[in-house]
Amino acid sequence: MIERAINLFSLNGYDFHEVEGHEGGRNQIFICSKNGEKKFVLRISSTGDRTEKDYLAETEFVHYLAKGGAPVADVIPSVNGKLVETVDDEGASVFISLFEYARGMLLCDNGYRYREGAPLEEYFYNTGKTLGKIHELSKHFEPTADHRRPEYFDKYNMEYINRLIPDSYSDLKNAIAGRLEKFHKLPNDSQNYGLVHFDYSDGNYHIDMTNGSITVFDFDNCMYCWYMFDLANLYLHGEGWFRFESDPAKREAGMQNYFNTILKGYKSETSISDNLLNQLPLFIDMVLIENIVDEFECAAREGEEVDPEDIDHILGSISR
Numbered sequence: 102m103i104e105r106a107i108n109l110f111s112l113n114g115y116d117f118h119e120v121e122g123h124e125g126g127r128n129q130i131f132i133c134s135k136n137g138e139k140k141f142v143l144r145i146s147s148t149g150d151r152t153e154k155d156y157l158a159e160t161e162f163v164h165y166l167a168k169g170g171a172p173v174a175d176v177i178p179s180v181n182g183k184l185v186e187t188v189d190d191e192g193a194s195v196f197i198s199l200f201e202y203a204r205g206m207l208l209c210d211n212g213y214r215y216r217e218g219a220p221l222e223e224y225f226y227n228t229g230k231t232l233g234k235i236h237e238l239s240k241h242f243e244p245t246a247d248h249r250r251p252e253y254f255d256k257y258n259m260e261y262i263n264r265l266i267p268d269s270y271s272d273l274k275n276a277i278a279g280r281l282e283k284f285h286k287l288p289n290d291s292q293n294y295g296l297v298h299f300d301y302s303d304g305n306y307h308i309d310m311t312n313g314s315i316t317v318f319d320f321d322n323c324m325y326c327w328y329m330f331d332l333a334n335l336y337l338h339g340e341g342w343f344r345f346e347s348d349p350a351k352r353e354a355g356m357q358n359y360f361n362t363i364l365k366g367y368k369s370e371t372s373i374s375d376n377l378l379n380q381l382p383l384f385i386d387m388v389l390i391e392n393i394v395d396e397f398e399c400a401a402r403e404g405e406e407v408d409p410e411d412i413d414h415i416l417g418s419i420s421r
Contacts, residue, residue: 102145102188102195103131109179109186110143110199117143127321132202140202141177142318147195153187154248156196160184161245162296163200163320169238172231174203174318203316205307213341216310221342222362223313228335229366231315232301236328237371239295250296253326257281257390265397273393273412280386287327293374294327299391301331302338329377332367333384336360389415 103117112133120130131143146156160176164184167175176184177199186197208215215224244250259278266274288294298305298320305319336356343355360381367373377384392415400407 102129102190102197103143105188106143106145106186106197106199109181109188109197110141110177111180112141112143112199115141133199142174142200142202144198144200145195146197147190147193149193151196153185153194153196155250156185156198158244158248158250159320159323160198161248162239162242162250162323165242166235166238171234171238172314172316173235173320174201174316176200200318203307203318205309205314205316208303208308211308211310216308216313219313222358224308225339225359225362226366227313227315228306229363230369231306231317231366232298232331232335232363233367233370235298235317236295236331236367239297239328240291240371242296244296251324253284253324254281256324257284257394262394265394265401270412277390277393280383280390283383284387287377287380288374289327292372293329293377295325296323297326297328297331298322299324299326299330299334301334327377327384327387328373329380329384330387332363332373333381334388335363336381337385337388339363 107113107115115133115135118132118134120132122129127146127148129145129147131145133141133143161184163173164176166173178184179186179199184198188195188197215221259274259281262274262277268274298317299322300319301317306315306317308315336359339356339359342359343352346352346355364373364378393412396411396415397407
């Protein structure tokens with residue numbers, strides 16, 4: 102596949118370094134570099150549960166965002182002018198795409214230290230501002246008619262969840278069913294509901310440590326959902342900044358300041374309904390449901406059973 106990719110994307114003379122996969126990862130990812138400077142990211146996908154149209158819809162959205170000025174790692178067309186190349190591998194379809202390399206680095210690769218001399222509030226504000234830019238553009242996005250990303254309830258429905266999660270987790274499934282009933286009552290107009298990243302966290306963007314700018318990548322899970330989902334996911338991922346504060350009042354104040362700063366950045370680019378903001382706990386549950394479903398899907402792909410402690414860890418990821 103590497104040889105095919107070299108020809109399809111004119112990558113002669115590039116070195117290829119495979120990025121170690123993580124639990125639940127769906128793709129083979131390679132960093133392509135030349136002379137130690139010019140870089141691209143090659144993605145090879147062959148999980149069998151997504152179609153060419155799924156990948157076309159994703160890459161079309163990413164390219165639209167990049168053209169609109171959002172700080173995202175753009176898709177690079179092949180020599181054939183395609184954002185997704187489909188290659189046959191003994192009767193199976195393999196989907197190959199090339200992306201710009203996001204400027205900067207992962208926060209974890211810097212020991213979860215933000216850039217020297219800058220306050221964390223700058224980082225919090227920038228994460229919100231970047232997300233707001235993406236959401237504002239999403240509100241005006243018109244996908245190509247013959248390919249479209251899935252809607253939230255296409256996947257998150259009790260028919261699928263009952264098949265996926267064993268009956269031994271009946272209490273959990275009942276709790277999920279109750280939340281889904283509430284989700285169905287949420288407003289889904291174009292200002293509140295649209296194509297979202299669905300995994301917006303510090304593992305999926307780079308930070309330029311010279312100026313704090315953020316570049317987002319990995320829209321592999323993007324789907325039509327409430328914009329509040331991405332904000333709730335940010336809220337959950339910020340919990341680690343205050344986890345070890347022993348004083349509950351200070352811990353709560355820290356989280357409140359964190360989220361308020363995110364919202365300042367977010368609202369500098371787009372608007373969000375106060376009604377939905379006030380339902381943040383419900384959207385946190387939506388994020389936790391996604392994490393739980395992902396846990397069971399990963400186990401199913403590996404032919405394993407889910408460890409109940411892993412589910413308890415997800416549910417206990419935040420105290421409310």
